Every structure is written in structure tokens, then in C-alpha cells.
Amino acid sequence: MKKAFRTERSAAELYADDPERADALVWNRRGALKGAALAAMGTAVGGAIPFSAQMPGGTLPALFTRPAAAQGSGGPQMMRIDGKVEMILQGERPLVLEAPETALDDAVTPNDKIFVRNNGQLPEVAANPDAWRFTIDGEVNTPLTLTVAELRSRFENVTLQLQMECGGNGRAQFQPQTRGNQWGNGAICNAAWTGVRLRDVLRAAGVKETGRYTGHFGADPHLSGATDRAAISRGMPVAKAMDEDTLIAFAVNGGPIPHINGAPVRLLVPGWPGSLSQKWLTRVTLLTEPHRGQGMGGTSYRMPVRPIVPGSSNDGADFADMTSMPVRSILSSHAHGTRLAAGTRNLDLRGAAWAGDHSVRAVHASVDFGQTWTEMRVAAPANRHAWQRWEGRVALPSDGYYEVWYRATDSEGRMQPHAPANWNPQGYGANAISRAAILVG
Amino acid sequence: MLRTLAFLFALGGGLAFAQTSLDQATQPVEEPSILPAGEGQEEVFYACTACHSTAIIRRSRFSEARWDELMTWMTEVHGMAPLEGEERRLIVTYLAQHFGPAQTRPGARNPFLN
Structure with missing residues (x-):
């Protein structure tokens, strides 16, 4: 008994550090689990493992790469600030908060569940939001400076459900670890944004033939307080700026935008890295060459064109700017680490899926480590660039330890991969199949 | 707080x-004590928190070469004052020693593992 206790304790510690080594040391296994080792691992996870025969060596430890949002100690650090539900704290300065997947259970994301990704310091709250001014200049015939009030009255107002996702969503999947916030899948929201189309404003300014790219500027000061550089200042090809779903937004979910999410006015560039959706917008400039602002060039928001060795050094000179985000799904009905009553034989799952500029064709779930997949029902998007809700039922043959694997397929036929593809130094584009651990009984 | x-x-x-x-x-x-004790603890704390909190450090796991690269990157991309000589060596060594490569992300664990 004493020995067993010591084994479990050391297993927990070892696994926290290095699961593959722990796997070999603690269970002395290579390949599938058998006999006593399987029983021992079942004891360690607190239940039987019904699909153990399908678990190859290293499979179970892969689970440890995911923090359990439902857990108190040992899970990620949580924080609750004014105006937000309890979120996963990625960092305080700059303030970065991730929505737990189970917080994203609404079809339209409420303000208190919109993730926070700041790059700099928070700007002052605008005393008179309607008088906030921003400028359209550069390669245009008529530079414009508009107040928010003028924007609202002069151009057609539109309301759309739009996905906004951090370019680094899923980064924690990469091994070796990459620099930046170690996001799970929760740097995503699908709120109802109201604003005017950026293209309407650009047409009013008259984009010249030479205006091929945009550069975006906001009021948030650089983190260091330096005044000679922007916290973040990115840009995109003019075609994306002219997309009918790219908005200058002044309201969300029927009310003002929360200050921390970019009030009083911000860009909304759905389906592309969220850093393009400039908060506290002060200026959009039209350029002949790609913008060179903070967050452009090198390895920033750029992906290898020719895959590189994971963990290797690269200056990103040959990389390409990210455009449409890859297909991804979340499970919002059950937290990783959910414990269910003994005898539970069906799980009603639900979540959301999206695919950048594309749509989602299918979502599948598996509770046998990917051996068989059950097709879920996927709703149509509320509009182009909105996420899609999905739901469906999976059967559990017995009590014990399960993992719900969930996987979306986009309209081009591309599935979420089994492992994050195209490793890059700043960890973009990790959209591997996610796994939530469930214990029945 | x-x-x-x-x-x-x-x-x-x-x-x-x-x-x-x-x-x-x-x-x-x-305070510096939020970082693991060791040579370089205070230097790392004050150099890094001039711009950002320690959360991102504590969640990072990089080799010495990658940490060293990160110092250059922060100078080039984020305007950090260049770190050189003994101070750089001290800071990079501390970071690699206490936040070196790992197989799993920090804080991750099986929710059912006792």
C-alpha cells in the first residue's frame, strides 16, 4: 500500500515534467498498455480505461498537454475582472485573458465572455465617445477625419455575427513550445458587431490605384511607455479591407464596446488574425507596399511556406503573412476534467466550429481515441464569417475514463489534424484535434 | 492581489x-520572489518587468539558445534596451536553468490523476 502511494505521487510529479519519460519509468511500457500496468494507470486516473487496447504508447500522456479549466489547483490560473466572467489568465501586463471553452456556450458571445488580448497599455477612456476621431489617409483621393457620430450617421449601419480569433489561438499545442501567450482554443469570440463597412468609408475617401495595402493604428500606448513605437500596428491587402464583412465597429451585442475590447471604435476583420482588428482605432492609412508597423514582418503573424524543423531558428524572411485562419472546433458542453455519474451511457455534446474565410462542412466526435467517429449536426452560420454551432450524442459503453475528441472539417475538405502542423517560432496556426477527459463513475 | x-x-x-x-x-x-530563487533572480525580475509581468516568463520553456534569441528579438521588435555582456549571460543562463525546455506545458496535468 505504501509503495503504491509513493508510485502515484511520483507519477504525478514525473508526468507534470516529462510525460514520455514518466511513461517509460513509471509504467515501464513501450507500446500498448497491458495487464498490471493498465490496472495501475487506471488506478492513477481514478477509473477503468475502456478503450485501452487502442491507446498506443504516448497517447495518454499527450492528454497532459492540456490544462483542465474545470480543476482548482493544478489547472490554469483563473482571473475575474470587472465586466468579465472568470477567465484563464495568460498575463497581467499586457492583460491577456482566455475564455474557457465552456464559457463559449452561447450562440452569440456576450460581452463578458469576449477574450482579451492587449499588446500595450490601456488607453484613457474616451470622455465623449461620439467625438472620438479617426483618420483615413495615405493613398486616397480625399483623406477623411471622421467622428464616431459622423461615421454612424453617414454610412449604412450593419450588424453581423463575426468570428474574431487571435492569430495565436491554439499555440499551447506546439512542441517545442513557441513564444507568446500559451492559448488553448479560447482566443475566439462570435459576438454581434454593429458598425459600418470599411469599404464604404474607403470608397468615400477614394482609394487610389496605388493603395494596395492598409496600415492600422490605435490609441493604446506601447507596453514600455515608449512614445516612438506602437503597441501593435498591422495591415492587410486592400482586398480584405474591401470585403463586405470587414467593419469599423462602434457597438457590440446592441450596446457600447467594452473599453477593454477597444471602445469606442475598432476594426473587425473576421476570419483573419485578430491583431488586424485594431482596437481604439485612430487611423487607417493606404499604402503601396505592405505595412511595416509593429507586428509585421519577420516571424510575426507569418508562417513558413516551406516547413521548417520544429524548434529550429529562423528569421522568417521566407515566411508568408497569415491570411484566413484554419478550421477549429470547441466543445462548450463539457469541461476537460468533467466527472459524470456512474451509469451515464450517453453524452450530449455541443460546441462551435469555424474556418476563417471558409465555412465548416462537418464536425465529428470520438470517444475511442479516434477509432470511430460520430457525425455531429452542424448549424448553418448566421451569416458569412459567423461561427457555426454543433451538437450531437455519443454513446459510452461503460463507466470509466474517456476522452472526447472533436474535429471539424472545413468547406474545402480540410480536417483539423492529429498534431499541430507547420511549426513556426511564434506558434501560429495550431489547430490540432482537441481532447477533453471525462470520468464516468 | x-x-x-x-x-x-x-x-x-x-x-x-x-x-x-x-x-x-x-x-x-x-516581487522578485515570484521567480525561483537562484543567481540572476533579481536581475531577471527587474529587467523583464520593466515592460511586462512575469506570467509569460513563468509559462515559457525554452533552451538557452532560444532564450538568447528572444533577447535580441525583444530589442529589435519591441525596443528593449540591448542586453549585453555579463548581464545578458546572467539573465539568459538563469532563464534557461529555471525555464528550460519541457515536454508539457507548465501547469498541465491529468485532471483525474491523484
Whole structure:
């Protein structure tokens, strides 16, 4: 008994550090689990493992790469600030908060569940939001400076459900670890944004033939307080700026935008890295060459064109700017680490899926480590660039330890991969199949 | 404040959740002791927290070469004052020693593993 206790304790510690080594040391296994080792691992996870025969060596430890949002100690650090539900704290300065997947259970994301990704310091709250001014200049015939009030009255107002996702969503999947916030899948929201189309404003300014790219500027000061550089200042090809779903937004979910999410006015560039959706917008400039602002060039928001060795050094000179985000799904009905009553034989799952500029064709779930997949029902998007809700039922043959694997397929036929593809130094584009651990009984 | 929150977590879920204001959240009170003790602890703390909190350091796991590269990157991309000579060596060595490569992300564990 004493020995067993010591084994479990050391297993927990070892696994926290290095699961593959722990796997070999603690269970002395290579390949599938058998006999006593399987029983021992079942004891360690607190239940039987019904699909153990399908678990190859290293499979179970892969689970440890995911923090359990439902857990108190040992899970990620949580924080609750004014105006937000309890979120996963990625960092305080700059303030970065991730929505737990189970917080994203609404079809339209409420303000208190919109993730926070700041790059700099928070700007002052605008005393008179309607008088906030921003400028359209550069390669245009008529530079414009508009107040928010003028924007609202002069151009057609539109309301759309739009996905906004951090370019680094899923980064924690990469091994070796990459620099930046170690996001799970929760740097995503699908709120109802109201604003005017950026293209309407650009047409009013008259984009010249030479205006091929945009550069975006906001009021948030650089983190260091330096005044000679922007916290973040990115840009995109003019075609994306002219997309009918790219908005200058002044309201969300029927009310003002929360200050921390970019009030009083911000860009909304759905389906592309969220850093393009400039908060506290002060200026959009039209350029002949790609913008060179903070967050452009090198390895920033750029992906290898020719895959590189994971963990290797690269200056990103040959990389390409990210455009449409890859297909991804979340499970919002059950937290990783959910414990269910003994005898539970069906799980009603639900979540959301999206695919950048594309749509989602299918979502599948598996509770046998990917051996068989059950097709879920996927709703149509509320509009182009909105996420899609999905739901469906999976059967559990017995009590014990399960993992719900969930996987979306986009309209081009591309599935979420089994492992994050195209490793890059700043960890973009990790959209591997996610796994939530469930214990029945 | 963060430490207070952590303490409340430790007490269990029965307590009402402490709410943090935006100012408190973005201006966390941190001290060098939030980083593991060792040679370079204070130097790392003060050099890094001039710009950002320690959360991103504590969640990072890089080799010495990658940490060293990161110093250059922060200077080139984020305007950090160049770190050179003995100070750079001290800081990079400390970071690689205490936040070196790992197989899993920090804080991750099987929720059912005792």
C-alpha cells in the first residue's frame, strides 16, 4: 500500500515534467498498455480505461498537454475582472485573458465572455465617445477625419455575427513550445458587431490605384511607455479591407464596446488574425507596399511556406503573412476534467466550429481515441464569417475514463489534424484535434 | 492581489469570488520572489518587468539558445534596451536553468490523476 502511494505521487510529479519519460519509468511500457500496468494507470486516473487496447504508447500522456479549466489547483490560473466572467489568465501586463471553452456556450458571445488580448497599455477612456476621431489617409483621393457620430450617421449601419480569433489561438499545442501567450482554443469570440463597412468609408475617401495595402493604428500606448513605437500596428491587402464583412465597429451585442475590447471604435476583420482588428482605432492609412508597423514582418503573424524543423531558428524572411485562419472546433458542453455519474451511457455534446474565410462542412466526435467517429449536426452560420454551432450524442459503453475528441472539417475538405502542423517560432496556426477527459463513475 | 486570489482558490470554491478591477489586473504587484530563487533572480525580475509581468516568463520553456534569441528579438521588435555582456549571460543562463525546455506545458496535468 505504501509503495503504491509513493508510485502515484511520483507519477504525478514525473508526468507534470516529462510525460514520455514518466511513461517509460513509471509504467515501464513501450507500446500498448497491458495487464498490471493498465490496472495501475487506471488506478492513477481514478477509473477503468475502456478503450485501452487502442491507446498506443504516448497517447495518454499527450492528454497532459492540456490544462483542465474545470480543476482548482493544478489547472490554469483563473482571473475575474470587472465586466468579465472568470477567465484563464495568460498575463497581467499586457492583460491577456482566455475564455474557457465552456464559457463559449452561447450562440452569440456576450460581452463578458469576449477574450482579451492587449499588446500595450490601456488607453484613457474616451470622455465623449461620439467625438472620438479617426483618420483615413495615405493613398486616397480625399483623406477623411471622421467622428464616431459622423461615421454612424453617414454610412449604412450593419450588424453581423463575426468570428474574431487571435492569430495565436491554439499555440499551447506546439512542441517545442513557441513564444507568446500559451492559448488553448479560447482566443475566439462570435459576438454581434454593429458598425459600418470599411469599404464604404474607403470608397468615400477614394482609394487610389496605388493603395494596395492598409496600415492600422490605435490609441493604446506601447507596453514600455515608449512614445516612438506602437503597441501593435498591422495591415492587410486592400482586398480584405474591401470585403463586405470587414467593419469599423462602434457597438457590440446592441450596446457600447467594452473599453477593454477597444471602445469606442475598432476594426473587425473576421476570419483573419485578430491583431488586424485594431482596437481604439485612430487611423487607417493606404499604402503601396505592405505595412511595416509593429507586428509585421519577420516571424510575426507569418508562417513558413516551406516547413521548417520544429524548434529550429529562423528569421522568417521566407515566411508568408497569415491570411484566413484554419478550421477549429470547441466543445462548450463539457469541461476537460468533467466527472459524470456512474451509469451515464450517453453524452450530449455541443460546441462551435469555424474556418476563417471558409465555412465548416462537418464536425465529428470520438470517444475511442479516434477509432470511430460520430457525425455531429452542424448549424448553418448566421451569416458569412459567423461561427457555426454543433451538437450531437455519443454513446459510452461503460463507466470509466474517456476522452472526447472533436474535429471539424472545413468547406474545402480540410480536417483539423492529429498534431499541430507547420511549426513556426511564434506558434501560429495550431489547430490540432482537441481532447477533453471525462470520468464516468 | 494575485496572491490573494490564489489564496482564495486554495480555500475552495465555496467562497464568493474576489473581483479584480482593471487597474489592479494590469498593474499587478509582483516581487522578485515570484521567480525561483537562484543567481540572476533579481536581475531577471527587474529587467523583464520593466515592460511586462512575469506570467509569460513563468509559462515559457525554452533552451538557452532560444532564450538568447528572444533577447535580441525583444530589442529589435519591441525596443528593449540591448542586453549585453555579463548581464545578458546572467539573465539568459538563469532563464534557461529555471525555464528550460519541457515536454508539457507548465501547469498541465491529468485532471483525474491523484
